[in-house]
Amino acid sequence: MKRGLLLVGHGSHLNPNSSAPVYQHAEEIRRRGVFDDVRTAFWKEEPALGRAFDGWDADDITVVPVFIATGYFTEQVVPRELGLSGPLSRVGGRTVRYTGAIGAHPRLADVIELRAREADAGPDAALAILGHGTPRNPNSERNIYLQAERVAARGAFREVTTVFLDQEPNMRDVLRYTRAETVVIVPLFVADGWHVDETIPEELDLEGPETVRNGRRIRYAAAVGTHPSLADVILQAAEEALAWG
Amino acid sequence: MGMSVLEAIAARRPFRLGEVEAEPDGAEGWVVRGPDGGEPRQVEAEGSAIRAAVRFDALGRYRPLSGARGMPGGWFVRCRSREELEQVLETVYPLALVHIRQHSEGTLRVVGLDAVLRRQTGRYEVAAELSEEGRRLAVASVCGACVRVPVWAGRLPKEPESIPCPEPCSVFVSFCREAAIWEREGAVPGRDDPSVPFADFEAEGNALRNAYLRARAAAPAGEQR
Structure with missing residues (x-):
């Protein structure tokens, strides 16, 4: 039996960085040789989701959506475009396993902690996990809170809080929501794209990796989704799906 | 051939x-x-x-x-x-080689524009409102700027280097969304701005937007909505 892994991303018509982490993790997993075939597909780039299974000779394909939020894309768009009927589907004579958004996986908390430590977060620091969020979809925030709870439960940082780009509690008030002298903001985004590289630093008036404001230090980490160890989380999610039978 | x-x-x-x-x-x-x-x-x-x-x-x-x-x-x-x-x-x-092989074997799964627009939801649902003439002009503008041959629009790959395209892509659907809005709002062509990205169809300086709107303005009145 040939086993395949399909990493699904959003992609973008305007920002080339959007799909970069999906390619990056696919290349790493391909290099490890765990699956016979490792491919990518995107909502807004190529190959399109609707053609994602064209030309495969794998009998058993595991699909991992590299999305942070469990919501519109992972629950409606991706299953519709791929022709899935649930976590375990038959599509064109193949078994297709669908893991759900990587943003919900328990091991993502490891990657968040790694990103925080890279930005010099120590036991006395406050960690602010920054999600996109949107008032239009209450599901959008769910995995951000879930991961914040997991990281907080480890007790590695003095405080762990959650802020958002597009909803309350808003990232602009991050110093109000924390007390520690050092606040490390970790963007729980897939890509170092438009938001992580441009809109967030601009809106927070950040001066680089570290900004001193009112005698407190704000450190800004890279996106969680670009961390090399996300490939381990993807592989674990895929291995768990293979155990479904 | x-x-x-x-x-x-x-x-x-x-x-x-x-x-x-x-x-x-x-x-x-x-x-x-x-x-x-x-x-x-x-x-x-x-x-x-x-x-x-x-x-x-x-x-x-x-x-x-x-x-x-x-x-x-x-x-x-x-x-x-x-x-x-x-x-x-x-x-x-x-997927070019896959689609060339499937086309030559007669196994290429072709999905037309109606089916693709009908299944759009959310932001892209409005794309299905684009008129028949708008759709025809969108094929001419967007697919005319692409080396793939839209088999889904009834075209046939004639040259050896041709790549058959079996289904409208996300760029095309995105264009149809904007074109449906242009129809509704009576948009007019602007001046091409070379700094505007290829698929930034909301920008007035977008070359594909303007090519489409110019072609639409030149079409006989009865064919416009």
Whole structure:
């Protein structure tokens, strides 16, 4: 039996960085040789989701959506475009396993902690996990809170809080929501794209990796989704799906 | 029609695919070249390096549509094997070889525009409101700027280097969304701005937007909505 892994991303018509982490993790997993075939597909780039299974000779394909939020894309768009009927589907004579958004996986908390430590977060620091969020979809925030709870439960940082780009509690008030002298903001985004590289630093008036404001230090980490160890989380999610039978 | 791309690969003969050319190199290798232009520079046969070479046009604008005409030139890739050649071509034109093979075998699954627009939800639901004439002009504007041949629109790949396109892509659907809104709002063409990205259809300086709106303005009145 040939086993395949399909990493699904959003992609973008305007920002080339959007799909970069999906390619990056696919290349790493391909290099490890765990699956016979490792491919990518995107909502807004190529190959399109609707053609994602064209030309495969794998009998058993595991699909991992590299999305942070469990919501519109992972629950409606991706299953519709791929022709899935649930976590375990038959599509064109193949078994297709669908893991759900990587943003919900328990091991993502490891990657968040790694990103925080890279930005010099120590036991006395406050960690602010920054999600996109949107008032239009209450599901959008769910995995951000879930991961914040997991990281907080480890007790590695003095405080762990959650802020958002597009909803309350808003990232602009991050110093109000924390007390520690050092606040490390970790963007729980897939890509170092438009938001992580441009809109967030601009809106927070950040001066680089570290900004001193009112005698407190704000450190800004890279996106969680670009961390090399996300490939381990993807592989674990895929291995768990293979155990479904 | 000459030798197909798949036949040329099997026979180790030079061939064109879209805007790239490939020729045998040594006993088993191949060289893939982008269009003429600029100082020749070798690119590693790795996905990230190839994407960096082909995903930006000569003005540095992002090219989200792999088949968009005007691929930057001057680059070449040396492939050590047929397998590496196919991987390089897959990176440059995703699924092109698969769709050429399926088209030649008569197994290509073709999905038309109606079906694609009908299944859109959320932001893209409005695309289904685009008139028949708008759809025809969108094919002329968007697909006319792409090397893939829209089999889904009834076109036939006639040249050996042609790549059959089995289904409207996300760029096309995105264009239909904007075109439906332009119809509703009576948009008029603006001046092309070369700094506007290829698929930023909401920007007044977008070249495809303006080509479409100019063609629409020139169409007989009875064909406009």
